[in-house]
Amino acid sequence: MDFLIWTTKRALALIPTFIGITLISFFVMHLAPGEPMSLQADFNPKMTPEMRQRLRAQYGLDKPIYVQYAKWFKGLMQLDLGRSFSPDRRKVWDKIKERLPVTILINVLSMALIIIVSIPLGVRAAVRQNSLFDQVTTVLVFVAYAAPAFWVALLLMLYFGIELNWLPVSGLHTLMGYEQMDTWHKVLDWGRHLVLPVFVSAIGGLAGFSRYTRSSMLEVLRQDFITTARAKGLPERTVIYRHALRNALLPLITILGLSIPGLIGGSVIFESIFAIPGVGQLMWSSVMARDYPVLMGNLVIVSVLTLLGNLLADLGYAVVDPRIRTGLREEE
C-alpha cells in the first residue's frame, strides 16, 4: 500500500515537470532566428509581403507568444498535436507515426545487440581485471567509441556493399521485386538491409555499456558476500553469474531506464547515411525549417518517455532491491 502511494506521488510530481519542459522549449524555440515560412519565402522573388503576412496569420505567428503557447497547450490536452508548418500541412502525429516503427525497430535491435555483447564483455573484463583480455577490449571499445559513426558507416558500406557485394548499401528493402517475395524472403531482405545500420548504431553504446558493467562488477566482486560465497565452495561460475552479476546489474537498470526515450529519438547521422526514413531526419529537417508543431510534438513524446523512464527506473530499483523498499518505509 505504501508502495502504491509512493508511486502515485512520484507520478503526480511528473506533471508540473512536464508542463515546465514544454513551456521552456516552446519559448526557447521561438528565440531562434527565422520563421517557419523562411524556407518557402526567403529569397523567393515571387513572394509578396502581403502573402508573407497572410502566411504568418495562418500559422498564428502574428499573435503574442503566450497566446500561441496557450493554443498549442489546449490542443495537447485534447491529444491534438496540430498540423505541420511545412508545405504539406499534415497532422504532426501522422508525420511522426509513420516514422516510428522503423526507428523503434532499429533502436530495439541495437539495444539488444549492445546488451548481448557488452554484458559478457564487461563481466569478463572485470573478472580478469588488468589481464590482456581486459586491456585489449578496453582499447578496442574505445577506438570504436571514438571513431565517427559516419566514417565507420561509409567504410563498411564500401567494403561490404561494393567490394564484396554481400550487403545492400542503403535503404530498407530491395527496390524491385520486393512485393513478389514471400514473407520469409521479405524478412531476410529486411535483415540484410538492417545489418549495417544496427551495427553502426550499436557501436557507440557498446563502449559505454561494457564499461559500466565492468566497473559495477568490480565493485561487487570486492564485497564480503562474494568472499563468503567463494568460501562456501560454490563454483566460480555460480559466484560470478548468480551472486555478483545480479547485484552488478542494479545500476544498469537506471541506464536502461534512461535509454527508453532514446529508442524513439533516432539519429540524424546514421539515418542520413543509410537513407533510413526515421524520426531523427524528421527532427533535423523540422529544426532547419523551424517547423514548431512537429518539434513540439516530438518533444512531448520524448519528454513523456524520459519521465516515464525515470519513474520506471526508480520502480525497478524498488522491485529488485529490498533495501530500497524497506528504506521507503523507514522514511515515512
Added chain:
Amino acid sequence: MPFKKTLPKTPLGFIAIILLGMYQVALAQPGQKPVYGDAIITGSIGDASNLIPMLSSDATSHEIAGLIYNGLVKYDKDLNLVGDLADSWTIENDGKTITFHLKHGVKWQDGQPFTSADVLFGYKTIIDPKTPTAYAGDFLEVEKAEAPDPYTFRVTYKEPFAPALSSWGDIVVLPRHLLQGKDITKSPLSRHPVGLGPYRLKLWKTQERIELVANNDYFDGRPYLNGYIMRIIPDPATMFMELKAGGLDWMSLSPIQYQRQTDTPFFKKNFKKYKYLSFSYTYLGYNLNHPFFKDKRVRQAISYAIDKEEIIRGVLLGLGVEATGPYKPDAWFYNPNVKRYPYDPRRAKKLLADSGWRDTDGDGILDKDGIPFSFTVLTNQGNPLRDKTAQIIQYRLGQIGIKMDIRQLEWTAFINDFIDKRRFEAVILGWTLGQDPDIYDIWHSSKTGPKQLNFIGYKNPEVDRLLVLGRRTFDREKRRQIYFKIQEILAEDQPYTFLYVPMALPIIHARFHGIKPAPAGISYNFIRWWVPKNEQKYMMP
C-alpha cells in the same frame, strides 16, 4: 576546357561549342527504333513536400510534379516558349490580352476531360488569399481572366507584362472537379496527385522513395520508360556508392566526382556523363550603403583583383565558366560584349589609389582617413564551393592590401539577422536563373525594402527604366536589346562581382538512349528516353 579563354562573340556560337565539348553526345543509332519498357532510378537529397505544385517551393516537389502536371506553355530545348496544353495563343490589345487555344481531347488521369475551366480554377486558387502559395506574384498583375468556351482561356493584364506568358506553366493548372469547394491545404491531392502529364504517381513512401508509372493516355504520346523512381538518399557519399553498387541510374555529380572519381573503367563502361551550364551563378555582392563600397572604383578594383579563372579551376575543377553578368552565357539574352574584369592587380591598386585608398602606415593594409580597408564576407554554411571561393578571394585581396575575413552562417540566421537587417559588408551567394530575362525583383530600386531581393541597395534610374520597359516589351529582338543594355550598365557599375556559372554534371546509366543535351539541360525530352529490349533491367508494368 575548350571554352576557357576564347569566349565566342555570339551566344549561338557558344551553344555550338558547348555541344561539341560534351563528354558524349548521344548519337542516333541507325537501325534501332525506340521501344517501351524499363525504369530509371534517380536519387535526390531531399524528399518532396507537397505535390500540388503551387503549394511547394522545393526542387524535389517540382521535379516530380513536373512529370505529373502540364502547363499551357513550356520551354523547348532552346528555351523558346512553345505550346503544351495550349495549341496556340494570340496576344492582342497592345500586349495586355493573351488568348490561349487549348488542345482538345486531353484527359485528367482519372478520366475527366481537361477544359479551360480547370485553368480558370487554378488561377482563382492561386490568387485566393487563403492559398498559401509563394507564386501568386505574377498572377496579381492579371486584371481579368475568363473561359469563354471549354477550349479557350483569356487573360487581360492591367499593363503589358512580358513574363506573363511563361507564368502559365504547370503551377496553375489544377483539376477543378477534385478541388472545387475544398480546402486546398488539406486536399488528399498533395500526396496523391491527379495530373495530365506523362507519369502517374504509384507510391510515395515518405523520405524513402517516390514511384511513378507511365500514363498510357498521355496526350503527347506515352513515354518510353515504364517507370521513374526517385530514391531519397540524404547523404551524397551514400548516393555515389549506390550508383557504384547499381542501385541508381541517374544522379548529379560534384566537380570532384566528375573529374576524378568517375574516371575509371567501370564508370566508362556502364555510365555516360553529361555537362551543361546550370541555371545559376555565384557572386560577391556588396552592401552599397557601406562607406567602403559606395565608390564604384573600389568595386571595380576588387573585380580586377579577383582571378575568376583561378576560382573556376580551383573550386569547380574547370567545370564552369566566368560570369560577366546576371545571365548564363548560352541564353538568348546574354550580352557577351560587356566590360570585363580580367585579373589585373596593378590596375586594381591604381583604382584604389585613385579613390583614396593607400597604405600610409606601412602595415600592408590600405587605409583612408585612418580607417583600414578590412571587411567581413558572409556566406552560408554547408556550401563547400562558396567557402573555397571565399578563401581564394581572401588570398587575392590580401595581395592588394585588403583584409577580408570570412564568416559562415546557418541559412535562416544569415537571411533573417544579417541580410534582412542589412548587417553585412559583403556576401558570397548565388542566384538561380529563370528562363525569362526579367530580373526586376533583384535590381529595381523599388525592391530594396525589408525582405526584398535588392538587399545590396542598388539604385540606378536607367536600369529601373529599362527593367520596366523589358517587362512591357513582347518583341524578342527589342527585349534582347533592352537586357543587353542592362548587362552593360551592371558590368560597368559592378554592384556584384559576378564570379562564375557552374555546370550541371549529371551521370546516367549507359543503357538509356535518346538523351540530347541542350541549353535547357537534358530533362526536357525525358519522355523520349528509351532502353533497347536486350538491355532492359527492371520489369515494371
